[in-house]
Amino acid sequence: MFAFIIRRALQTIMVMLVISLIGFSIKSNIGDPVRDLVGERVTPAERAEIADKLGLNDPFFAQYTRFVKNVLYGDFGTSLIYRKPCLEVILKHAPATIELVLGAALIIILISLPLGVFSALKPKHLFSRFIMGFSTLGVSIPVFLTAIMLIYLFSVTLGWLPSYGRGETVDIFNNGYWNSGLLTIDGLQHLVLPCISLASIMLPLYIRLIRSEMMEVLETEYIKYAWAKGLAPTRIWLVHAFKNTLLPVVTVFGLQIGIMFAFTILTETVFQWQGMGFMFLEAIQRADISLLIAYLVIVASVFVLVNTVVDIFYGFINPTVRISGTK
Amino acid sequence: MKKLILLGLSLFMVLSFTCSAGAKTLKVGLDADPVSLDPQVQLSGGMLQLSHWVFDPLVRWNKDHQIVPRLAEKWERLDELTMRFYLHKGVKFHSGNTLTTKDVKWSFERLQKSIDFKGLFEPFESVTIVDDYTVDIKTKKAYPLLLNMATYIFPMDSEFYTGTDATGQPKDACVKFTHTFANGNESGTGPFVVKKFEQGIVLEMTRFKDYWDTKSPGNVSKVILTPIKENATRVAALLSGDVDFISPVPPTDFKRIRSDSKVDLVTLNGGRIITFQMNQDRVEAFKNVKVRQAICYAVNNAGIVEKIMKGTASVAAQQSPVGYQGHKTGLKPRFDLDKAKALMKEAGYAKGLEITMMAPNDRYVNDAKIAEATAQMLGKIGIKVNLKTMPKAQYWDEYDKRAADMMMIGWHSDTEDSGNFSEFLTMCTNADTGYGQYNSGAYCNKKIDELVIGAQSETDVAKRTEMLQKVEQILHDEAAFLPFHWQNHSYAAKKNFKIEPIVNALNFPYFGDLVIE
Numbered sequence: 103m104f105a106f107i108i109r110r111a112l113q114t115i116m117v118m119l120v121i122s123l124i125g126f127s128i129k130s131n132i133g134d135p136v137r138d139l140v141g142e143r144v145t146p147a148e149r150a151e152i153a154d155k156l157g158l159n160d161p162f163f164a165q166y167t168r169f170v171k172n173v174l175y176g177d178f179g180t181s182l183i184y185r186k187p188c189l190e191v192i193l194k195h196a197p198a199t200i201e202l203v204l205g206a207a208l209i210i211i212l213i214s215l216p217l218g219v220f221s222a223l224k225p226k227h228l229f230s231r232f233i234m235g236f237s238t239l240g241v242s243i244p245v246f247l248t249a250i251m252l253i254y255l256f257s258v259t260l261g262w263l264p265s266y267g268r269g270e271t272v273d274i275f276n277n278g279y280w281n282s283g284l285l286t287i288d289g290l291q292h293l294v295l296p297c298i299s300l301a302s303i304m305l306p307l308y309i310r311l312i313r314s315e316m317m318e319v320l321e322t323e324y325i326k327y328a329w330a331k332g333l334a335p336t337r338i339w340l341v342h343a344f345k346n347t348l349l350p351v352v353t354v355f356g357l358q359i360g361i362m363f364a365f366t367i368l369t370e371t372v373f374q375w376q377g378m379g380f381m382f383l384e385a386i387q388r389a390d391i392s393l394l395i396a397y398l399v400i401v402a403s404v405f406v407l408v409n410t411v412v413d414i415f416y417g418f419i420n421p422t423v424r425i426s427g428t429k
Numbered sequence: 430m431k432k433l434i435l436l437g438l439s440l441f442m443v444l445s446f447t448c449s450a451g452a453k454t455l456k457v458g459l460d461a462d463p464v465s466l467d468p469q470v471q472l473s474g475g476m477l478q479l480s481h482w483v484f485d486p487l488v489r490w491n492k493d494h495q496i497v498p499r500l501a502e503k504w505e506r507l508d509e510l511t512m513r514f515y516l517h518k519g520v521k522f523h524s525g526n527t528l529t530t531k532d533v534k535w536s537f538e539r540l541q542k543s544i545d546f547k548g549l550f551e552p553f554e555s556v557t558i559v560d561d562y563t564v565d566i567k568t569k570k571a572y573p574l575l576l577n578m579a580t581y582i583f584p585m586d587s588e589f590y591t592g593t594d595a596t597g598q599p600k601d602a603c604v605k606f607t608h609t610f611a612n613g614n615e616s617g618t619g620p621f622v623v624k625k626f627e628q629g630i631v632l633e634m635t636r637f638k639d640y641w642d643t644k645s646p647g648n649v650s651k652v653i654l655t656p657i658k659e660n661a662t663r664v665a666a667l668l669s670g671d672v673d674f675i676s677p678v679p680p681t682d683f684k685r686i687r688s689d690s691k692v693d694l695v696t697l698n699g700g701r702i703i704t705f706q707m708n709q710d711r712v713e714a715f716k717n718v719k720v721r722q723a724i725c726y727a728v729n730n731a732g733i734v735e736k737i738m739k740g741t742a743s744v745a746a747q748q749s750p751v752g753y754q755g756h757k758t759g760l761k762p763r764f765d766l767d768k769a770k771a772l773m774k775e776a777g778y779a780k781g782l783e784i785t786m787m788a789p790n791d792r793y794v795n796d797a798k799i800a801e802a803t804a805q806m807l808g809k810i811g812i813k814v815n816l817k818t819m820p821k822a823q824y825w826d827e828y829d830k831r832a833a834d835m836m837m838i839g840w841h842s843d844t845e846d847s848g849n850f851s852e853f854l855t856m857c858t859n860a861d862t863g864y865g866q867y868n869s870g871a872y873c874n875k876k877i878d879e880l881v882i883g884a885q886s887e888t889d890v891a892k893r894t895e896m897l898q899k900v901e902q903i904l905h906d907e908a909a910f911l912p913f914h915w916q917n918h919s920y921a922a923k924k925n926f927k928i929e930p931i932v933n934a935l936n937f938p939y940f941g942d943l944v945i946e
Contacts (some may be wrong), residue, residue: 133822139605141472141545143853144841145863147831148544156606164495183464184628185608251662258671265669266458267655374657383906384629387791389822 110410114403121402128328135182139279179392180331182343188396197280198268202364205297210305219313223339237306249299256295259402264292294372301385303365304358316347360405453945454651458663462632462656466623467611468583470603472545474936481937484583484617487514492933494752496576500584504673509571516562520641523588524616530564535587543603549843571886573893574844586616620941621652631655647942667692673926677920680739686921695929698743699918700750701841705872705911712834719776722779726769726812728803730762730913737798742914747901748850750915755847755897760905764921781811787833789824794916800837831869836871838867847897851881852878855909872909
């Protein structure tokens with residue numbers, strides 16, 4: 103176990119180094135950050151002077167070693183557009199995204215489970231066919247369109263829900279980092295549409311996944327045996343079949359949550375949702391190189407970290423899974 | 430039970446109505462928000478808008494493009510170089526300090542050091558305090574645009590910005606890329622005091638209770654500004670009632686907003702000219718005036734305004750928009766395909782030629798679409814165009830390198846004067862003087878340089894007008910660039926927000942004077 107953790111830690115460092123190297127090598131293609139900082143009539147000479155002060159004209163290697171050295175001291179650089187340390191900017195934008203993803207995950211779980219199970223149990227039922235047709239439609243509509251349609255239906259036409267932003271937020275720890283929209287009614291109302299949009303990408307997938315897994319389980323020997331034994335149908339479905347359906351679903355869900363973070367970029371842009379995806383896009387558009395690289399490095403390391411933790415826990419939960427590296 | 434519910438409902442309605450009637454809140458959705466609270470740190474539309482809300486200029490432009498008094502209640506010319514300004518008395522800063530000429534001098538000198546503004550204030554010599562409320566502003570040479578420039582002087586509270594902040598940095602530091610005192614704190618004389626500023630998220634301002642302009646009809650007590658970058662979301666936010674005022678309005682939504690009975694749409698002619706420049710250093714053919722003229726004849730810019738801009742721009746055949754001294758009324762767009770083909774033939778390019786073209790895709794309204802249409806139109810006279818469009822973050826690098834044969838550039842005159850267009854776009858490029866910095870066409874005509882530089886110190890309005898109009902005529906005749914249109918500004922608001930009187934061609938909505946009914 104110890105060897106495993108050490109190995110993973112080394113891997114994390116490698117990943118961070120590689121990601122930051124990639125970030126540094128594409129940075130000249132992203133654009134000139136100085137342009138966004140100055141007015142149009144500032145002369146090229148003055149722009150060059152600012153670039154000099156920011157250290158943008160230094161050789162590639164010098165810039166990179168400076169970056170790595172600073173990171174070792176916990177300094178990920180200063181965001182040019184926010185004028186604050188990158189780490190602080192990213193941490194302040196993270197809660198919005200986390201709440202959005204949590205909300206979407208909740209919607210996915212609450213809707214995909216009953217619908218998936220139902221359509222597996224009654225595949226020929228009219229409602230099941232409707233679910234399947236609807237989920238095909240859901241997969242094929244881009245999230246951008248879903249979001250705009252939701253806004254026009256529920257905000258503009260019906261006026262039930264707010265159209266953009268996070269609404270009223272509460273500063274949970276009173277230090278300005280975690281502004282939560284979960285604690286106010288206004289904040290929760292603002293969450294509804296973005297969460298549905300984000301969920302709409304994954305929801306059809308899960309309904310289909312649960313349906314096919316469940317149908318497969320229903321064909322297995324032990325279910326047939328249970329029927330033969332004369333158990334009540336609800337008990338067979340919900341206790342015996344459903345439980346075994348869940349295992350692979352949970353595994354996929356764990357993996358897909360990460361991908362959902364990536365999908366937030368679109369959702370957050372449409373809803374002017376001030377999360378990490380929105381911040382990332384802003385950083386690209388305005389060529390805030392420091393923020394971009396810091397974001398990539400931090401997100402990559404979080405991913406590796408989460409994966410490691412999951413792997414370790416997996417070993418505890420399911421002893422048949424052996425962590426490579428333990429003997 | 431039913432009655433009880435009804436009673437409760439009506440009570441709720443009455444209560445919520447009185448609530449909304451008590452505080453006049455204006456919720457604004459703009460495509461971008463100010464980047465700082467320091468009015469001198471960046472010269473951009475967003476920052477100037479903020480300056481008009483939180484600070485106040487000596488003088489400002491009104492809707493009819495006239496300069497009207499603000500903090501300077503009157504002014505007089507002492508001699509060819511000097512203008513005397515008389516300040517309004519009893520004006521308070523948000524900190525409680527009183528505005529005096531000391532603050533004007535302090536702010537002016539800070540402007541002269543600001544990277545973004547020092548270019549604009551280059552023609553100025555000094556500011557001399559006569560007494561607490563009288564100040565002389567002096568230029569190096571006779572300068573006809575002195576008053577235009579006074580619209581950029583937003584006095585800051587010199588006492589408030591003096592000293593050092595918690596980190597030991599001087600409070601008056603004017604730095605773009607690190608945190609400074611002035612970037613996050615303000616004390617101006619303007620109608621609104623900043624209560625909360627989270628860049629990119631929200632700007633909250635409340636009305637300044639000691640605001641000097643008691644004659645202003647404005648009754649907005651609170652402004653909440655949220656940037657909403659996505660066009661469709663911004664429009665939806667207005668239509669759903671989440672915000673009261675939006676700008677800009679995407680052209681595709683004009684019809685929808687006009688047909689909605691709850692909101693008003695206001696559009697105004699703006700001053701930003703959109704052009705393509707033809708690089709004579711890169712393409713031998715562009716040295717030939719006939720080829721350049723052929724290009725101007727081949728492009729149907731009126732059609733582009735109608736089809737692509739949906740009528741939300743004014744067709745242009747010169748740099749200066751209507752109302753500028755240099756605007757020459759006779760110049761008309763010249764779309765004539767036969768003439769264009771004939772000119773190509775005369776120039777010896779009947780077989781056509783192949784060129785490269787670059788344009789940004791997120792800088793001007795419909796920029797990439799305009800470029801695509803142009804490329805197609807040029808195809809009709811045998812010019813094969815290899816078009817590349819890209820985000821502005823990358824485009825300006827390419828522009829500086831003059832990396833394509835035709836490049837798009839839009840320009841708004843900072844001085845609200847015709848000369849500024851030529852100084853940047855069509856004068857011979859000169860790294861020492863800075864003239865022609867954005868002349869990627871490498872067009873160079875000594876006569877233009879002479880006229881524009883002459884106009885800089887010509888105080889006789891009639892003579893100056895003649896000179897600047899002559900510039901436009903020459904540029905037109907020589908087809909120095911390919912003009913498209915001046916972009917319009919567009920605003921939409923709920924009907925009870927009377928935005929018509931407070932918006933202007935400069936795109937500075939004066940929220941201080943906004944009346945909510």
